[in-house]
Amino acid sequence: MRVRNRAFFLFLFLFSAPVFASADERRGDAFVTSSIAEPSNLIPFLASDSASAEVSRLLFNGLVKYDKNLKLTGDLASDWDIEEGGLVIVFHLRKNVRWQDGEPFTARDVAFTFRALTNPSVPTPYGGDFEKVVSLETPDPHTVRVRYKEPFSPGLASWSVGIVPEHLLKDADWPATGFSRNPVGTGPYKLVQWTSGEKLVLRANPDYFEGAPFIARVVYRILPEPTTAFLELETENIDSAALSPLQFKRQTGTPFFKTHYAKYAFPSFSYTYIGYNLRNPLFADKKVRKAIGLAIHKQEIIDTVLLGYGRAATGPFLADGWAADPAIGPSGFDPSRAKALLAEAGWRDTSGDGILDRGGRRFSFTILTNWGNTDRKMACEIIQKRLRDVGIEMNIQTLEWSVLLREFIGKKRFEAVLLGWQLSPEPDPYDIFHSSKTGPGQFNFVSYKNEEADRLMEEARRIFPEAERAKIYHRLHGILSEDEPYTFLYVPESLVALHRRFKGVEPAPAGIGHNFIEWYVLKNERKYR
Amino acid sequence: MNYFLKRSGGLVVLFFGITLISFAVIHLAPGGPTDIYSQMNPKVSAEAAEKMQKLYGLDRPLLEQYGSWAKRVFFFDFGRSFRDGRPVTKKIAAAIPVTLLMSVLSLLFILAAGIPLGIYGAVHEGTRRDGVLSAVLLAGFSLPVFWAALLAMSYFGVGLRVLPVAGIHSLFFDEMTFFEKIRDVAWHLILPVSLSALAGLAGISRFMRANLIQVLKENYIRTARAKGLSERKVLYGHALPNAILPLLTLLGLSVPGLLGGSVIFESIFSIPGMGRLFFDSVFARDYPVIMGVLVLGAILTLLGNFLADWAYAACDPRIRLGEKF
Numbered sequence: 001m002r003v004r005n006r007a008f009f010l011f012l013f014l015f016s017a018p019v020f021a022s023a024d025e026r027r028g029d030a031f032v033t034s035s036i037a038e039p040s041n042l043i044p045f046l047a048s049d050s051a052s053a054e055v056s057r058l059l060f061n062g063l064v065k066y067d068k069n070l071k072l073t074g075d076l077a078s079d080w081d082i083e084e085g086g087l088v089i090v091f092h093l094r095k096n097v098r099w100q101d102g103e104p105f106t107a108r109d110v111a112f113t114f115r116a117l118t119n120p121s122v123p124t125p126y127g128g129d130f131e132k133v134v135s136l137e138t139p140d141p142h143t144v145r146v147r148y149k150e151p152f153s154p155g156l157a158s159w160s161v162g163i164v165p166e167h168l169l170k171d172a173d174w175p176a177t178g179f180s181r182n183p184v185g186t187g188p189y190k191l192v193q194w195t196s197g198e199k200l201v202l203r204a205n206p207d208y209f210e211g212a213p214f215i216a217r218v219v220y221r222i223l224p225e226p227t228t229a230f231l232e233l234e235t236e237n238i239d240s241a242a243l244s245p246l247q248f249k250r251q252t253g254t255p256f257f258k259t260h261y262a263k264y265a266f267p268s269f270s271y272t273y274i275g276y277n278l279r280n281p282l283f284a285d286k287k288v289r290k291a292i293g294l295a296i297h298k299q300e301i302i303d304t305v306l307l308g309y310g311r312a313a314t315g316p317f318l319a320d321g322w323a324a325d326p327a328i329g330p331s332g333f334d335p336s337r338a339k340a341l342l343a344e345a346g347w348r349d350t351s352g353d354g355i356l357d358r359g360g361r362r363f364s365f366t367i368l369t370n371w372g373n374t375d376r377k378m379a380c381e382i383i384q385k386r387l388r389d390v391g392i393e394m395n396i397q398t399l400e401w402s403v404l405l406r407e408f409i410g411k412k413r414f415e416a417v418l419l420g421w422q423l424s425p426e427p428d429p430y431d432i433f434h435s436s437k438t439g440p441g442q443f444n445f446v447s448y449k450n451e452e453a454d455r456l457m458e459e460a461r462r463i464f465p466e467a468e469r470a471k472i473y474h475r476l477h478g479i480l481s482e483d484e485p486y487t488f489l490y491v492p493e494s495l496v497a498l499h500r501r502f503k504g505v506e507p508a509p510a511g512i513g514h515n516f517i518e519w520y521v522l523k524n525e526r527k528y529r
Numbered sequence: 530m531n532y533f534l535k536r537s538g539g540l541v542v543l544f545f546g547i548t549l550i551s552f553a554v555i556h557l558a559p560g561g562p563t564d565i566y567s568q569m570n571p572k573v574s575a576e577a578a579e580k581m582q583k584l585y586g587l588d589r590p591l592l593e594q595y596g597s598w599a600k601r602v603f604f605f606d607f608g609r610s611f612r613d614g615r616p617v618t619k620k621i622a623a624a625i626p627v628t629l630l631m632s633v634l635s636l637l638f639i640l641a642a643g644i645p646l647g648i649y650g651a652v653h654e655g656t657r658r659d660g661v662l663s664a665v666l667l668a669g670f671s672l673p674v675f676w677a678a679l680l681a682m683s684y685f686g687v688g689l690r691v692l693p694v695a696g697i698h699s700l701f702f703d704e705m706t707f708f709e710k711i712r713d714v715a716w717h718l719i720l721p722v723s724l725s726a727l728a729g730l731a732g733i734s735r736f737m738r739a740n741l742i743q744v745l746k747e748n749y750i751r752t753a754r755a756k757g758l759s760e761r762k763v764l765y766g767h768a769l770p771n772a773i774l775p776l777l778t779l780l781g782l783s784v785p786g787l788l789g790g791s792v793i794f795e796s797i798f799s800i801p802g803m804g805r806l807f808f809d810s811v812f813a814r815d816y817p818v819i820m821g822v823l824v825l826g827a828i829l830t831l832l833g834n835f836l837a838d839w840a841y842a843a844c845d846p847r848i849r850l851g852e853k854f
Contacts, residue, residue: 032700037809040613123581180614193703196623197801198696223695224796224805227679231694234687402560402814441578528701 026520027204030217030528031502033240034229038197038222042183044162045117045124055220058202058516060162060185063091063110063144068508068515070321070425072156076105076163076186077144082464086151091144091159097209099165100190107138112166114146122174129158151462153469157426162187188213188517198222213517214504217528236260236527239499245307248495261497262505264512267320268494271313272376272420273486274367274383275446280415282365286483287345293331293487294338295390296383302490305378309495313488315477316421316429320509322466323427325474328481330488338390349391356391364393365415368408371398376418379489383418409445418489427473430457433480448485501525536838540831545599547827548820552595555811555819561587562611562814585611598820607824608817612810617821620806627697628790628802631722636780636787638726639733644773646730647737651772652764654742663735670731678724678797685720693717695799721798725791736779740772747771782837785829 039052047056065075074080077091097105114136116122132152137145148155168184183191188210189202202218221238223229230247232238234257243252243263252263274292276283283289298312312330317323347356347363356363367383369376380396387394394416399408408414421432431437434457435449453476460472480486496512498505504519505512521527562585582588586597601608607617646662653659686694693699697717705713744750745768753763790804803822810818 038613120580121584123584125578125581127580195698195801196620197805198698198799199700219700221696221700221799222801223799225799228682228695228797228799231679231682231687235690235694237694237700400560402558405560407559 025523026214027212028214028216028523028529029501029521029526030219031215031240031519032219032221032238032528034223034232034238035220036222036224036226036229039200039220041180042191043164043180045113045126045164046122046180048125051220055191055200055202056162056183056185057187058189058218059183059187059191060164061187062160062162063093064156064160066160066425066510066514068506068510070318070509072160072425075160076110077159080156086153086462086464087148089146089148089156089159091146093142093144094209095142097186098207099167099186100184100205100207101165101168103165103167105163105165105186106141107144108141109163109166110144111136111138112170113161113163116164116169116174117161119174126158126161129155129161151464153461153464154426154428154430156464157424189218208517210517214520215502215516233261233497236499239502241497243495243497245305245309245495248309248497249307252497257497260500262500264496264498264507265309265493266507266509266511267311267318268492269318269423269425270420271316271319271423271491272379272418272489273313274489275417275419275486277412277414277416277445278447278449278485279412280365282363282415285345287341288347289484289487290331291338291341291345291390292387292392293484294334294341295386295392296487296489297333297386298330298489299333300386301379301382304382305375306490306492309493310490311493313491315480315488316423316432316486317427317473317477318423318425319491321425321427322470323473323477325477328477331481331484335386335390342390342392347391354388354391355393362393363391364395366395366397367416367418368397368399368404368414369418370401370404372401375492376420380418410441412445412447427469428457428461429476430461433457433476433485446485448483450479450483453479453483501527533839536835540835544827544831547831548599548602548824549595551823551827552598552820553591555814555816556591556594558814560814562816602824607821610810610815610818612813612815612818617817620818621803621821621825624790624801624803624806625788627800628788628795628804631718631725631794631800631802632787632790634718634722635726635729636783638722639729642726643730643733644737644776646734648741648764648769650734650738651741651745654738666731666734669727672727674724674728675793675797677727678720678794681720681724682797692720695797697798697800721794721800725794733776733779737772737776740775741768744768744772778837782833784833785826788825788829 035051035054037049037051039047039055040049041047041052042056042059044053044056044060044062047053061075063075063077064072064080067073074094076094076097078094079092081090081092082088083090091110093105093107093110099105114130114133117124117127117130118133132149132155134147134149136147139145146155146159162185164179165184169179172179181194186209188205188208190205191200192203193199193201199222200220202220204213204216206212221232223232223238226242226244229238229241230243230251233241248263248265252258252261276289276292278284302308302310302312311319313319314328314330315324342356342363346358348358349356351357351362353362367380369380377396377398380394384394384396404417409417431443433444433448433453435444435454437444438447438449456472456476456479460469460476463469463472481488494511498512501521502519503522504515506515508514561582586594598608605618609616610620646666650659650662682694685692693716697714699705699713699717702710702713750763750768753767754760758766788803790802790807792804792808794800795802795805796808806818807822809815810822
């Protein structure tokens with residue numbers, strides 16, 4: 001027993017040596033990654049594209065953030081209280097946080113950021129979350145009291161917006177390009193170089209309040225062509241890249257790739273769906289929508305389009321998030337039931353051409369999707385075949401994004417669309433399914449209206465405790481699944497390759513980037529100075 | 530003198546005509562610059578999108594928008610990009626050197642290889658070698674460039690690891706010495722320049738070959754041969770200068786194209802040039818940048834035409850003196 005114990009300790013010592021490497025020994029090397037587009041603006045609330053958001057996340061902090069399990073936790077605020085039945089949120093700010101230029105971070109900066117977000121001459125797309133705020137007070141330098149018109153629980157997550165320094169921006173001429181290209185934040189990295197169209201270089205902030213990150217430099221190389229990014233991965237010129245299902249499955253099996261890169265797959269924060277224009281008589285009948293849902297073989301789409309890297313979507317919530325009701329499955333694949341439902345709705349093939357008709361009108365419609373997204377186009381083609389099998393003719397039209405949005409969705413001139421939504425860990429689907437959001441340019445463009453669903457969404461916004469909100473959202477999930485204003489299709493997986501020299505990577509529901517500042521490279525494996 | 534005044538006056542009118550039409554066309558294209566913000570992001574409210582429309586002045590009538598744009602352009606103010614707020618002139622100025630370097634190098638490459646190939650083809654007209662050469666050039670011309678580029682990147686960059694895959698600089702370019710920098714850029718330019726030359730090679734060499742064949746059939750060539758000149762002298766002393774002249778016209782016309790850049794090449798090789806700037810701006814509906822690039826193109830084209838007219842006028846008195854005859 002003793003001997004075995006000793007062997008165990010020896011084993012422990014040998015294999016955990018890297019874990020015991022001191023902080024200084026871990027410090028160094030560079031993480032080189034690629035971005036498909038150039039960031040447009042690094043000021044957090046002006047950064048609307050994903051490239052900007054990704055970089056600005058390393059430069060700035062919000063008051064709150066999501067941890068690896070997608071729970072809200074303090075960031076610049078150490079904690080917060082909900083007061084007066086949810087009308088007031090009080091943030092207690094961390095002391096000893098400094099801007100990268102040495103100035104102390106205080107509640108004044110939070111107040112300034114709030115004023116900028118609601119300033120009509122600041123071109124931010126994110127003002128909407130803050131419209132419900134009545135006032136923001138700073139009783140002392142480390143306390144922020146936010147008062148809302150009505151209790152608004154999604155508002156808490158909106159404070160994850162990056163806070164900007166008042167002392168550098170108070171006289172700014174928006175959109176403040178000087179600052180946006182030379183930003184000063186509180187975050188773990190600072191921007192040291194930005195060569196337009198080529199790369200951005202970030203350097204570790206030694207005074208970061210959570211401790212300096214181990215990786216000394218982060219480089220974003222702008223590689224607009226995904227194939228080029230993949231070739232750069234194969235030559236070890238970049239350390240990480242998002243992969244397509246085809247690359248992930250078929251092109252990364254070489255011994256070289258396996259020894260140098262680790263691959264990660266986790267559910268993405270998005271889903272793909274068919275949205276029906278409910279004002280169109282064709283889709284006003286729930287039976288018809290359900291029939292289409294039953295006629296589509298979702299796993300087939302996942303296996304063909306995503307090569308299996310995805311799962312069937314069941315509703316508008318994060319696949320493993322707290323808001324989704326795990327008991328609700330995807331609508332099944334049952335063509336005969338679909339046919340029966342269509343017959344119940346009055347659709348029969350009286351003309352004998354294989355296409356159903358009712359009152360002289362053939363069941364034929366056009367689905368729209370955005371040009372340039374091959375996955376969606378392929379999904380449309382598979383669906384086209386499956387619907388043909390139950391007697392529905394579906395035409396496919398792909399349109400440039402702007403045109404699709406402005407001319408068709410915005411003006412409600414469509415029959416059905418195949419599109420996707422990006423999700424955040426905050427589940428509130430109010431903007432997408434509430435009946436008050438059907439105006440021009442608003443996101444309930446399918447014109448869904450269900451009084452109970454409306455009431456549930458309003459109620460969930462007034463409640464803060466997650467467990468209670470979850471109950472409401474589970475019910476809503478059931479209603480949406482029953483009404484089927486959308487046919488939820490699939491949740492693709494995010495596929496990533498990462499160089500093996502990076503240690504400390506911890507896959508979690510939030511992905512792998514959540515503990516980036518704890519990643520490190522052992523001294524003998526370092527590639528860059 | 531009168532002729533030039535009239536011509537330049539016409540140019541100014543033409544210039545504003547071009548800008549008016551371009552302005553109208555890009556604004557009438559569906560979609561707008563704020564779409565990239567509200568790209569199906571439920572966090573972006575319709576009110577916010579409207580607010581941005583107003584900030585960019587996009588809610589005003591088109592003619593009024595054009596008026597204020599034209600007024601600013603008159604004072605050489607092209608405005609700022611909607612996308613990142615940087616001055617348009619700065620963005621264009623940053624993209625020009627790379628594009629110019631690439632297109633000039635590739636043009637030189639085309640001339641250096643295309644003219645000799647054309648001469649070779651003309652001299653050996655109708656032979657087997659000429660046939661093979663034609664077939665190879667035709668193949669080079671017909672290859673989809675993006676495909677050829679990817680194959681070359683994969684072979685030289687990934688397979689052999691002798692050339693960089695993409696970009697025009699190494700990662701830590703700034704830490705290099707001056708000579709290392711020059712070597713580094715040259716290293717990165719080999720693939721994109723030679724590949725972009727590949728397609729142009731066929732055109733120039735075919736043109737050269739056809740011209741030379743034509744010239745070689747002229748009477749003065751027969752005379753030169755008849756008086757006993759060496760074939761070398763006939764070819765290089767008499768035929769070639771005459772065959773090259775039309776080529777110069779062709780080159781003159783390609784001048785505006787030198788700054789145009791190629792979206793495909795710049796995207797595949799991740800080169801931040803004019804082609805990509807324009808392409809990205811169009812998709813983001815970044816009107817000020819689109820207009821800036823179009824204005825540059827219009828000026829270069831008009832200037833090219835003006836210079837061509839001037840050159841013709843200088844050579845041909847019938848044009849210069851016009852109606853007096």
